[in-house]
Amino acid sequence: MKCGAFSLVGIEGGRCGVYPMRCKKWGCPTCGLRRVKATMARTKAGMSLGTCRFFTLTSPGTEDGDTSYEQFPERWKRFRMRVERRWGRIEYIAVVERQKRGAAHVHVVYRGPFIPQQWLSRVAAECGFGRVADIRRSNPKLMRYLAKYLTKELSDPKAAPPRYFRRVRWSRGWCVWEKRSRAVPYNDWWILDTPSANAATEAARRGFKVQEVVADERGNRFERHWAVRWMRDMVGYRPVSPLLPSAAWQG
Numbered sequence: 001m002k003c004g005a006f007s008l009v010g011i012e013g014g015r016c017g018v019y020p021m022r023c024k025k026w027g028c029p030t031c032g033l034r035r036v037k038a039t040m041a042r043t044k045a046g047m048s049l050g051t052c053r054f055f056t057l058t059s060p061g062t063e064d065g066d067t068s069y070e071q072f073p074e075r076w077k078r079f080r081m082r083v084e085r086r087w088g089r090i091e092y093i094a095v096v097e098r099q100k101r102g103a104a105h106v107h108v109v110y111r112g113p114f115i116p117q118q119w120l121s122r123v124a125a126e127c128g129f130g131r132v133a134d135i136r137r138s139n140p141k142l143m144r145y146l147a148k149y150l151t152k153e154l155s156d157p158k159a160a161p162p163r164y165f166r167r168v169r170w171s172r173g174w175c176v177w178e179k180r181s182r183a184v185p186y187n188d189w190w191i192l193d194t195p196s197a198n199a200a201t202e203a204a205r206r207g208f209k210v211q212e213v214v215a216d217e218r219g220n221r222f223e224r225h226w227a228v229r230w231m232r233d234m235v236g237y238r239p240v241s242p243l244l245p246s247a248a249w250q251g
């Protein structure tokens with residue numbers, strides 16, 4: 001689905017609210033940037049709870065990208081178990097990034113005891129990662145690095161991980177974090193195959209009192225194009241059933 005190409009219209013009595021449907025992909029200029037911002041905020045929140053350190057694990061030097069991503073979850077699990085057995089529980093956020101040669105690297109920020117570089121390097125290798133492991137105290141540049149890894153895909157689609165690969169992983173105790181959601185006072189939901197600005201105009205034309213319109217940020221640029229599309233494609237409201245859960249479209 002093209003991001004924002006469809007709208008959700010909530011209706012209650014004669015009132016309605018119009019919201020763009022988002023793709024939520026990391027590679028999307030709108031949704032990707034939002035996800036990066038949310039991830040950074042959550043990282044920051046956890047970092048404020050205690051001393052943090054930062055290390056990077058690589059994939060073995062000769063390995064190709066696909067294999068390194070396939071192997072990653074198992075290696076990461078083994079590695080985490082080894083760390084916790086030796087150093088006790090750590091709280092972390094881990095960001096997996098595709099390196100130039102295509103292989104997965106993982107950047108880990110953690111709260112917990114100091115881990116000597118030698119131990120880290122040896123155990124990383126024993127768990128299937130590359131031998132090079134680098135550890136340091138978290139520093140002001142850290143957030144910038146993380147933002148760079150997370151936004152890489154926005155400028156370079158080749159940097160995307162394989163489909164369905166989870167690129168950010170958190171330990172449960174990293175920080176308290178609740179997804180923001182809000183109560184929306186509508187009972188009926190309709191899906192419309194047009195961006196929210198058009199959908200709102202159409203709703204108003206049909207006599208609804210439009211209480212809220214969340215505009216697609218890119219809307220203005222395509223206004224004229226959409227107007228043409230609207231004339232051609234608009235066939236009116238189509239009901240969706242069952243109703244989409246609100247979590248599917250709230251950003």
Ligand SMILES: [Zn+2]
Nearest residue numbers: 003023028031
């Ligand atoms: Zn999107």
